[in-house]
Amino acid sequence: MNRKLLSRSILHTLTRSKLRCFLMSIGIVLGVAALVVARAMGAGAEEKMLDSISRMFSASSLMISARGMMGASHTGPITTLEIADIEALAAEIDEIIAWDPMQVISGQDVSAQGQVRQMAVYGISHQAETVWNRGVTAGEFLSEEDVRSAARVALIGTKAAAALFGDEDPVGRQIHAGSVPLQVIGVLEPYGIDPHGEDRDHEIQVPITTLMRRMKKVEHIFAAKLVIDDPEQAEETADRVTAILRQRHALAKDERNDFAVTTPALVREMVKRANRVLQVFLPAAAGVALLVAAIVIATVMLMSVRERIPEVGLRKAVGATDRQISWQFFSEAVTITLISALAGLGLGLTVITVASRRFQIPMALTAETVILSLLAAAIVGVLAGLLPARRAARLDPVAALK
Amino acid sequence: MIRMRKICKSFQRPDGPRLDVLKDIDLDIEAGELVAVVGPSGTGKSTLMNLLGLLDRPDAGSYELADTSVAELPSDALARLRNRKIGFVFQQFHLLPRASAIENVELPLTYTDNVEDPEARAKAALRQVGLEDRMQHFPHELSGGQQQRVAIARALVTEPDLILADEPTGNLDRSAGEGIMGLFRELNTAGRTILFNTHNPELARLASRTLRIEGGSVAESTAPSPEWQEPRYES
Numbered sequence: 001m002n003r004k005l006l007s008r009s010i011l012h013t014l015t016r017s018k019l020r021c022f023l024m025s026i027g028i029v030l031g032v033a034a035l036v037v038a039r040a041m042g043a044g045a046e047e048k049m050l051d052s053i054s055r056m057f058s059a060s061s062l063m064i065s066a067r068g069m070m071g072a073s074h075t076g077p078i079t080t081l082e083i084a085d086i087e088a089l090a091a092e093i094d095e096i097i098a099w100d101p102m103q104v105i106s107g108q109d110v111s112a113q114g115q116v117r118q119m120a121v122y123g124i125s126h127q128a129e130t131v132w133n134r135g136v137t138a139g140e141f142l143s144e145e146d147v148r149s150a151a152r153v154a155l156i157g158t159k160a161a162a163a164l165f166g167d168e169d170p171v172g173r174q175i176h177a178g179s180v181p182l183q184v185i186g187v188l189e190p191y192g193i194d195p196h197g198e199d200r201d202h203e204i205q206v207p208i209t210t211l212m213r214r215m216k217k218v219e220h221i222f223a224a225k226l227v228i229d230d231p232e233q234a235e236e237t238a239d240r241v242t243a244i245l246r247q248r249h250a251l252a253k254d255e256r257n258d259f260a261v262t263t264p265a266l267v268r269e270m271v272k273r274a275n276r277v278l279q280v281f282l283p284a285a286a287g288v289a290l291l292v293a294a295i296v297i298a299t300v301m302l303m304s305v306r307e308r309i310p311e312v313g314l315r316k317a318v319g320a321t322d323r324q325i326s327w328q329f330f331s332e333a334v335t336i337t338l339i340s341a342l343a344g345l346g347l348g349l350t351v352i353t354v355a356s357r358r359f360q361i362p363m364a365l366t367a368e369t370v371i372l373s374l375l376a377a378a379i380v381g382v383l384a385g386l387l388p389a390r391r392a393a394r395l396d397p398v399a400a401l402k
Numbered sequence: 403m404i405r406m407r408k409i410c411k412s413f414q415r416p417d418g419p420r421l422d423v424l425k426d427i428d429l430d431i432e433a434g435e436l437v438a439v440v441g442p443s444g445t446g447k448s449t450l451m452n453l454l455g456l457l458d459r460p461d462a463g464s465y466e467l468a469d470t471s472v473a474e475l476p477s478d479a480l481a482r483l484r485n486r487k488i489g490f491v492f493q494q495f496h497l498l499p500r501a502s503a504i505e506n507v508e509l510p511l512t513y514t515d516n517v518e519d520p521e522a523r524a525k526a527a528l529r530q531v532g533l534e535d536r537m538q539h540f541p542h543e544l545s546g547g548q549q550q551r552v553a554i555a556r557a558l559v560t561e562p563d564l565i566l567a568d569e570p571t572g573n574l575d576r577s578a579g580e581g582i583m584g585l586f587r588e589l590n591t592a593g594r595t596i597l598f599n600t601h602n603p604e605l606a607r608l609a610s611r612t613l614r615i616e617g618g619s620v621a622e623s624t625a626p627s628p629e630w631q632e633p634r635y636e637s
Contacts, residue, residue: 005512005520009501016500314496317457318510318556319485321478397457401492 001324010332014339017304024300024333025340027293028380032344032373033351035286039369040352042278044362049271053195055133059231062238063262064089064245065223079220080249080258083208086224089244095237098227100124100131103211103218105177110204112164112175119160120203121177123211123221131225139171139186142207150209154182157201158190175204180214182206195271231264238263287376294380301333301388305395312392313400326393333385334378341377345370403563403595404431404454409463411449423449425618427463433563436590437597438609445615447599448568454597455488455566456480468563485513489557491567491598495549497541497556504528504537507555514560527555531585547578554585558594565589567598571605583608 014021057063064086066078083101090096103123110119126144129135136155146153154175161170161184170184182204191200212218228237238261245259272279305312312325320328349365356363406429412422423446431437439447452458453465456472465472468487472480484490489510497506507524511517528534531551541549550570557565567586571579583605590596590610598609606612613620 002512002514002517002520005508009505009509009512012500012505310494310496311498314498315509315513316481317455317484317490317496319481319513319560321481321513323478324481324513398452401457401494401496 006324006328006331010328010335013332014336020300020304021336024297024336025343027296028290028337028340028377029344029347031286031290031293031380032341032377033348034289035283035373035376036345036348036365036369037351037355037363038282038286039279039372040348040363040365041361042275042282043364043366043369044356045278046271046275047364048362049195049275050268052192053267053271056194057225057262057264057267058133059234059264060228061264062226062228062234062241063223064226064241065260065262066220067258067260078222078258079218081222081224082220083224085245085248086221086226088248089226089241092244093237093240095228095230095233096226097229098127098131099224100128101208101221101224103208103216103221105211105216108177108215110160110164110175110177112173115164117160117163117202119157120198121211121215122203122205123208123216124205125208128205131227134189134191136186137189138169139184141186142205147207147209150213151207152180152182152210152214153185153206155186155188155205156184157188157203159199159201160204161187163202177204177206177215180210182210234263235265283372290376290380294384297333297337297380297384298387301329301384302391305329305388305392308392309395309400312395313397316395316397317401322393325395326389329389329392330382330385333388334381337377337381337384338374341374344377345373348373403433403435403468404429405464405466406430406453407464409453409460409465411446411453411458411460422618424453424460424615427620429613429620431595431597433595434590434593435595435597436586436608436610438606438612439597439599439615440601440603440606440612441615443601446618447601447615450615451566451568451597451599454564455490456484481513485510486560487563489554489560489562489565491550491553491557491565491570493569493572495541495546495553495573497549497552499541502538502540503533503544503552503555506541506552507559509556510560523559524555527559528552530558530589531555545578546574547581550574550578550582551585554582554589558589563595565594565596567596569599569601571600571602579605 064081066081086099086101090099105121107118108121109116110121124142125147126142129141135141142153142155145151154177156170156175164170164175165173170187173184175182175184188201188205194200208221226241228234241261242257246257249258251257315325352363352365355361406427409424409427409429410422411424412420415421427450439450441447449458453460456467460473463473467483470483472483475483498509501509504521504524507527508520511520511523517523525534525537528537531554533548533551533555536544536548541552544552571582574582586596586598587608600606
């Protein structure tokens with residue numbers, strides 16, 4: 001067999017019947033483009049989520065949070081985690097270089113000059129600035145003295161400030177959180193939406209001692225963030241934290257932890273799981289589109305086999321074997337599919353570029369996605385080519401030439 | 403060249419008994435002959451052509467083509483023989499509409515192993531049929547006679563032992579048909595063995611030998627005559 005002649009003939013068949021070619025390729029082009037865009041959106045969303053999480057929760061962070069004991073007849077908040085626990089951890093574990101305890105009142109009425117807004121009030125320490133990597137754009141951050149003395153001072157988020165004071169400078173002004181008067185000493189850096197969906201610019205932050213003693217009137221905290229010096233040691237440090245806390249909370253061997261230690265690895269795992277919809281289900285939908293495209297190609301090819309019965313008869317008469325006929329039709333399907341897949345890839349890339357540049361939609365294209373989409377298209381081509389190829393090869397030359 | 407013995411072929415009619423199209427056909431054709439197969443329509447001329455061309459298998463009997471017994475060969479081997487030993491010319495031309503003249507002529511070489519320069523061979527074949535100036539034309543740009551010449555070039559390109567033409571002038575007007583028959587005569591003079599079907603007795607007179615098929619058998623066969631009549635082409 002002369003492969004060069006057959007290849008040329010296949011190319012001519014495709015290029016000289018443009019409508020048929022268009023019908024066969026459109027499904028693949030759109031399917032591959034959809035697959036690529038869907039995967040890029042998924043990867044982009046994950047990247048953005050990881051980005052926003054790593055801003056809050058870097059690789060050198062550990063998070064301790066109070067947690068209910070499963071199966072215990074315990075209701076209401078866990079009150080066993082205290083600042084003293086965190087102080088003890090910091091004293092015993094050298095890897096801990098900074099820490100910040102946290103307590104919160106969500107949905108607190110905060111008022112100023114007749115305006116009332118509901119917002120979250122966070123209790124933090126003077127170390128929050130470094131531990132959470134969020135400082136102030138105007139005024140000053142909390143001082144160690146503010147925390148020690150449970151001072152009546154507050155930091156205010158930009159949106160909260162705009163809601164209460166409009167365009168006026170909030171620094172130095174009085175606000176009330178419930179009945180507690182607070183003086184605004186600083187404006188928090190804009191932050192945006194956190195991974196829990198909270199708008200972190202519509203909040204105020206006060207010394208944790210002020211929140212615990214004067215406002216919420218509790219002895220416990222609900223979480224604390226630790227900064228450790230060696231991210232490589234995060235898991236080991238987490239184990240030591242767990243051991244020390246269990247001991248301090250006098251938990252028996254068969255008792256569950258009344259706290260949770262969250263490591264960076266765990267957070268990443270959670271993000272990936274949350275993104276499964278984007279990473280798996282959207283591409284799966286695009287995969288269904290590709291399957292439909294395969295059916296379209298197979299149908300158009302079957303129609304074209306019928307139309308090309310004389311051609312098949314002629315080729316057999318001049319010496320084509322069944323297998324060579326089959327190979328020709330099969331190659332046509334695979335060729336059109338792969339060319340369409342490349343076109344779809346180009347279209348997908350264009351959409352990704354426009355979406356991310358023009359509309360700031362987070363998109364990330366991975367080599368994996370490119371390979372996956374080309375592979376999917378190749379499978380589609382093979383599936384779509386098999387049936388028409390078989391049908392063509394089985395034609396009886398005598399009947400075909402009538 | 404061709405030796406057929408007791409060849410039988412029958413077809414199942416959709417309603418009723420089997421129809422014996424060919425019964426116990428004995429046929430010998432020597433290299434260099436120009437043979438016309440005549441007979442009324444539906445008498446088995448095309449069936450004989452398909453059997454000779456290895457497109458169909460007989461129900462019984464033996465067939466030797468160029469000293470090869472072909473009755474028992476698998477279909478791939480038959481395809482290879484069709485490619486090397488036989489060139490087909492059809493009433494409907496059967497050119498690929500989306501391929502140029504030279505591409506159509508190259509088609510059989512697609513299935514031939516080790517062809518050095520298919521383009522040169524296709525050009526030579528087109529030159530033989532007088533179409534060297536129409537090589538890049540597409541079938542719809544050619545007249546019927548020219549299309550049939552392209553088809554003949556396609557039959558010649560593999561240098562086959564035997565050319566089989568099924569009603570080669572059936573779709574052509576008179577002058578184009580004369581041209582095709584003249585070309586067959588030329589090719590025959592140059593040594594080609596050609597067998598053609600026709601129901602036109604005038605065309606049959608151009609052959610060196612005429613076979614009449616009737617009632618499923620070769621009813622009449624005139625011996626090769628050394629002196630041909632110049633054709634009086636009447637229809």
